[in-house]
Amino acid sequence: MIRVALDVMGGDAAPETPLDGARAALEEWPEDIALVLVGPEDAVAPHLVDLPAERVSWLPAAERIDATEAPAHAVRRKPDSSIVRGLEAVRDGEVEAFVSAGSTGAIMVASMLTLGVLPGVDRPPAAAVFPTATGRVLVLDVGANIQVRPHQLHQFARLGSIYLRDVLRGRDPRVGLLNVGEEEEKGGDISIAAYGLLAEDDELEFVGNIEGHQIIAGACDVLVCGGFVGNVLLKFYESISGFILTVLRDSGMPEGRDLDEVLRFLDYTEYGGAPLLGVNGVTFICHGSSPARAIKNAIRSAADAVACHAVNDMRTGLQSITLEEVEG
Amino acid sequence: MIRVALDVMGGDAAPETPLDGARAALEEWPEDIALVLVGPEDAVAPHLVDLPAERVSWLPAAERIDATEAPAHAVRRKPDSSIVRGLEAVRDGEVEAFVSAGSTGAIMVASMLTLGVLPGVDRPPAAAVFPTATGRVLVLDVGANIQVRPHQLHQFARLGSIYLRDVLRGRDPRVGLLNVGEEEEKGGDISIAAYGLLAEDDELEFVGNIEGHQIIAGACDVLVCGGFVGNVLLKFYESISGFILTVLRDSGMPEGRDLDEVLRFLDYTEYGGAPLLGVNGVTFICHGSSPARAIKNAIRSAADAVACHAVNDMRTGLQSITLEEVEG
Numbered sequence: 001m002i003r004v005a006l007d008v009m010g011g012d013a014a015p016e017t018p019l020d021g022a023r024a025a026l027e028e029w030p031e032d033i034a035l036v037l038v039g040p041e042d043a044v045a046p047h048l049v050d051l052p053a054e055r056v057s058w059l060p061a062a063e064r065i066d067a068t069e070a071p072a073h074a075v076r077r078k079p080d081s082s083i084v085r086g087l088e089a090v091r092d093g094e095v096e097a098f099v100s101a102g103s104t105g106a107i108m109v110a111s112m113l114t115l116g117v118l119p120g121v122d123r124p125p126a127a128a129v130f131p132t133a134t135g136r137v138l139v140l141d142v143g144a145n146i147q148v149r150p151h152q153l154h155q156f157a158r159l160g161s162i163y164l165r166d167v168l169r170g171r172d173p174r175v176g177l178l179n180v181g182e183e184e185e186k187g188g189d190i191s192i193a194a195y196g197l198l199a200e201d202d203e204l205e206f207v208g209n210i211e212g213h214q215i216i217a218g219a220c221d222v223l224v225c226g227g228f229v230g231n232v233l234l235k236f237y238e239s240i241s242g243f244i245l246t247v248l249r250d251s252g253m254p255e256g257r258d259l260d261e262v263l264r265f266l267d268y269t270e271y272g273g274a275p276l277l278g279v280n281g282v283t284f285i286c287h288g289s290s291p292a293r294a295i296k297n298a299i300r301s302a303a304d305a306v307a308c309h310a311v312n313d314m315r316t317g318l319q320s321i322t323l324e325e326v327e328g
Numbered sequence: 329m330i331r332v333a334l335d336v337m338g339g340d341a342a343p344e345t346p347l348d349g350a351r352a353a354l355e356e357w358p359e360d361i362a363l364v365l366v367g368p369e370d371a372v373a374p375h376l377v378d379l380p381a382e383r384v385s386w387l388p389a390a391e392r393i394d395a396t397e398a399p400a401h402a403v404r405r406k407p408d409s410s411i412v413r414g415l416e417a418v419r420d421g422e423v424e425a426f427v428s429a430g431s432t433g434a435i436m437v438a439s440m441l442t443l444g445v446l447p448g449v450d451r452p453p454a455a456a457v458f459p460t461a462t463g464r465v466l467v468l469d470v471g472a473n474i475q476v477r478p479h480q481l482h483q484f485a486r487l488g489s490i491y492l493r494d495v496l497r498g499r500d501p502r503v504g505l506l507n508v509g510e511e512e513e514k515g516g517d518i519s520i521a522a523y524g525l526l527a528e529d530d531e532l533e534f535v536g537n538i539e540g541h542q543i544i545a546g547a548c549d550v551l552v553c554g555g556f557v558g559n560v561l562l563k564f565y566e567s568i569s570g571f572i573l574t575v576l577r578d579s580g581m582p583e584g585r586d587l588d589e590v591l592r593f594l595d596y597t598e599y600g601g602a603p604l605l606g607v608n609g610v611t612f613i614c615h616g617s618s619p620a621r622a623i624k625n626a627i628r629s630a631a632d633a634v635a636c637h638a639v640n641d642m643r644t645g646l647q648s649i650t651l652e653e654v655e656g
Contacts, residue, residue: 180474212565213563229557239542243544243545244572
């Protein structure tokens, strides 16, 4: 049984949506998932009655960190928040993973403070799965690090490759660097330096720069980028497939084979959340607007990451990275 | 008659595709468009016979700048290139606009050197029209400036607002700042400082930060961002709508109302090219992979920008911008 701590207070529709996600996960995977619901008594206790007692418990946390609060400040000021309590439970071995639709920044800061980062990692990236024409690509960072340096992009490539192999069962992942042109000298100083580090690393299958239109074509399996562009791209992608579906429905497309079915592969809630890679424990971040299905699938993805020993493999896989520029 | 210089040597399929685009433009708009074809004799001369002599002429240019060449170096070393010759024709008043599917960097550098920038502009942004749920949004920069500073984003907002009003006939354009969160303090130093400049400018209708998923919803009419993220987003958008169309066709969607027709509004070739705003003349940049339809429509867009006196309006509209940080 893999124990996952779920932040009941995370997300725009908390606690209802996280609780709905919890219920769905417990129902769908009765064999191997147990949940620890993290939140205040009034939010959690009324629901414990309906849930299977042997697989669900409650971890009290009286405070909630809002998306509008400055992350570092909020984490320090609210030690009894659901985010901090949930991550402490991972650190102390009471659970194996933490899932939250709360503030990305606060989860990031609290994960670094509570779990710590693996040797060779400056700051953990968040990684998201994008569906493509040929399967999927793991994009990182999608928002945990706004400004990145070349050696961090190199770390992202290592972390992403290991995660893809371990958890998503991808063989020999091809790594691409998101850029504005194919040529090695494109994209400014950071991109050029990152290109050099990636090209020199024998443990990576580096396929070079990837432009915006090559992502969906499936030109690589792991795409590294800064958190700003990654975050914009992720949210844009999720919105556009929904938008095109609406346009098609509104246009009175004939209902032959169902549109939803054909375009299901574009549904981001399939993977549910973005793992924070490079911390010493399994943490999944969901959008604040995640529906219950996304929460449910993030719980599944987190349990899979635990079952694959992804954190240990990342620890090993990072050992050979040059650390010349590593910062606190 | 508006005279547009077309770079016959620009793009992956030059000279054929630019020439096809020229032919289509001459046919579709016999009233107001004349073309000057810029390129070497062997590429242009054989085609002059078939084209209406009173509306087509040839401007010799023996050299071609490739996308792989370092822009500044290439522009200096190839004074007889189609890009330099075409822009000189704009500068000298022989034509009113220049259209090219050649190297973005080279067009940018040559435009700055040949035409010069308007007072109050550091470096010109390239602007692209994205179709949205409610119409369209003008996104800038889409690749001319990889690293931007806050006051440049402010300049982009002014330039984009004027272009939208003049050429795209948009009223009271709402300006958004592309970011990773809605709150004013999101996105790092550059975003925060740009937010402040945009919010303080009474001549702009600033609606705040816009996240990736709000673009397609039509949350603003002018979206300012750095050239890196803008370029990735543009290419990604163009690829994803084509991809979804392919998926739907392959899935055997019933052919009721035609898919192409329903999704035509997503076709980027409708606008054809990206104007380079803030230079002292009309310049349009097309993708290297542009089909003839995109070239044709870029010629139309360039002629429209001339007819609207967009450059003069931008010159006027920039006068009140604070110039404290303007660099060469």
